[in-house]
Amino acid sequence: MHRYEEIEAYVMDMIRNGTLKEGDQIPRETELAELFHTSRPTVRQALSKLTLNGTINRIKGKGSFVQHTKLEQEYTRFISSYRAELQKKGLNPRTIVVNLEEISASEPVAHKLNLEEGAPVIKLCRLRFAGDDTAKRPAVLTTVYIPKAMCPQLLEIDFQSASLYETLESFGLAVTHVLREIEIRTAVPKISRRLMVKDFSPLFFISSIGRIADGRVIEYSESYYPADTSKFIVEITR
Template structure:
């Protein structure tokens, strides 16, 4: 592991420092939640300028390896969980099992609600009532994502009797109710979390979260689900595979 900066090679000094800090994080020399050396300490240790140090640190913050706290310093960030959630239609539990991560679910609310203007806009006026399911998903015992799901009551009888703390919604709909789930449309945006959601997610109010809305369709193109997921921005990122098409 290189711990010195070589000023005689054509590699930029900020990049060398950035790689040194990356190596120290990966090796465990700098651990999650630990305060890294101050800007002044890095300047003195590596005999480089403050702008060089700032550029290296700012890039690591942008990459999610470091996080800054105003008035306190710069800390090693928690590793983010990378998901293919936007590309693959799979259950949360299946993806966590595939990654070998410990996870759990807490059901916050199971109820039947009347159609409102938002649901009518999404589903049309065909349905008068909907199941509403609010679940808080944990990874490694920490809040990870808060999901609110709406399904027309006619989709599945007695759905609220199911144990969704231990069972997958999609697997239940397929195995017990015979639905053939086909595909989904998803939209992602960054928003500031509401005060209520912040309490569930364990973050400060106005903290940035990744908001993902999902419209789930059956194989016959029937819309059966509308979900709103609020992912903590400090613990997750998403990967999308994009295909190139020439004209």
């Protein structure tokens, strides 16, 4: 094992055994160089690898810190509610409803839903949290549009506690097919304020079109995930 690999393993072991926790500063370059009887360039090689794999965050003039663990999102693998997905991971998700209202469909939204521009749609905007502390940063900001004619009862539902997919299923409108597109965007001020991130920081943007069994489009959604706290799993088999 090369000396830089020993340093890398040493830092990883401290994180795994709890000696170093998220946000903690790791030993400085000079300390690691002295501990392993090696040069600072060798230490920097180890720290560069730890930075590239997302283990630490190096801040110029301050040092290196344990990076926050990214939440594995399976939104790209399954048709499932956000609540059900996180509960499978042993987490207790919480939701804040930003707004739930009837609006007239803009041209882009109408196109996604196969409606005429101006048709009535239900707009549901929610902030989703991975835990029960809503004072922390949200995990995702999601806005979904549903044709009002297909399920007007949604305007009466408390989506702070109710699941949209489970509610639709209870009305005989289970989502059976979803097409999702994922790209990287930067956080404009309106989005960054809600997600509690810096303006123009990177975000995962996922647009989603959901259909029911007869092929009709039941939902179009737009979701923003902070790139520094989320990662996505895509599983492919042959």
